[in-house]
Amino acid sequence: MTRAVFLVEHAGPLTTVQDRGRFGYLRYGVTEAGPMDRQAFAIAQAALGNPLNAAAIETTIGGVALRCIEGEVTVASAGGGFHCAVDGRPVGAWGVFSIREGSVLTVRPGYWGSWTYLAFAGDIVAPAWLGSRATNVLSDFGGLRLQAGQHLEIRDAERRPGRERDLVLPVTSRPRQEVRVVLGPQDRFFAPETIRRLLSETFTLSNEYDRMGVRLQGPKLPIVGTLDMPSEALPRGSVQVPGHGDPIVLMADHQTTGGYPKIAVLASADQDGFAQLRSRDRVTFRAVTASQAASSARTRAGALRQYLQALGVREQRSAVH
């Protein structure tokens, strides 16, 4: 079969191979990993007609530059407001285009957004672990961190001219300044006044932001009494509050257990929009019930389905699993 090979000329930090994620191993301490913005990832894959287990390159504001040194392949780019170019000529930051031997594909940050995706019409060659090629940043089992000088191989690479097009930026892919949260499971460690501040005041994303999570700055959220909770498993989106009182929102590479109280958990429907905020962006939180949050997840899934239908691409299961 044909292949395409890229030379990684530049890769900012946190440029990794990701697929949907590695599910079913939290009980062994293995976090899901997978894309920070799951909807943008799903759109890039669906626009190419890729299978559900396809991998993509995720990068952040450090960007990436890939020189095609062999073959040709169709590429989909989606996620955030990035600038995407082939040989310096802009291609849609959200779009499907082809690249051939000798050309250089670059992704640079634009005015907004923290994470973007490059999916390929073919199969990214990267080690799988526990059935997934998502990069587990902590352990280096599975996946791949891109570094300058590496070769990136796309197996069974194809040109799919029928797929080439611009993609409309869905309104649901914008960053979210107001994020819905479900209070708990350990809100009992906080005074009512502290909960009120969480839900009424503005927080700022600090520059301590990576795939594991982001530390917020704003009013301190003090823990009441002695902290005597045994470590518990925690889901992605947990808002954990350590002793310093700054909430930390745990994201795709979150640790699987935590011994600090989780004051709230982000609604799954708002996690992509939260991830697309940048350091120094501001955010507020609004409490909803688990049922309301689940209902918003179904609404968001419906909107994505409609978006993909309008594109004329096959419906893809985009949710968590």
Add this chain to the structure above:
Amino acid sequence: MPAGPFPRLRAAGDQGLLVEFGDSVDVAVSERVLAFDAALRARPFHGFTESTPSYAAVLVGYDPLEVTPSAVRAHVEALLAEPHPPLAAAALHELPVCYEQPFAPDLADVAQRCGMSEEAVIAAHLSGEYRVFMFGFAPGYGYLGGVPEAIRVPRKPNPVRARPPGSLAIAGPMCLVTTVTAPTGWWVIGRSPARIVDVDRERQFLFEVGDRIRFRRIRRDEFDAFGSVP
């Protein structure tokens, strides 16, 4: 189920329900955690994703596109109301460990803090039988409870520079064998050549939550030879 506040159900977002069985680290609570974990996995609901046991709670994961939070809660409550079948006997594993330098950078400190000789610390550690309470933090990080009273030392106030995988570390009643290079505030008193996570092995994790662990002392030459034995 026992009277009192437990089991207690708490929403953990719209993809998780936390079922708490206590607020302490002890074997009786852990047994209830594992019994529920087993019952849930034997009888999952539509939309169930995974069950994650920890010291005193189980995180029940679900897909909000497939099942509502209230249906998850109803299923969990029904399971809790039933008697759980007894758990299968826990497997016993023996992990080799070398307590020699340079594998034991904190052994002298631990001995001093406990007012014991280094040999007595090693003997005390070897005398324990440990229980895998949970995995957490990183792949294969099993929190093993059962460090004998005499060598319980609180964790250091701040994590120390990266320690290599295989480090045997103790803090309070817990010990663990690390699997990745990471800073730790625990006291490193030895190193095990056992591969707790082995990507080339069919069974990729050496033990399960609830299993029992004993340690066996090996010399440096046995440690070095360990990897070469097929």
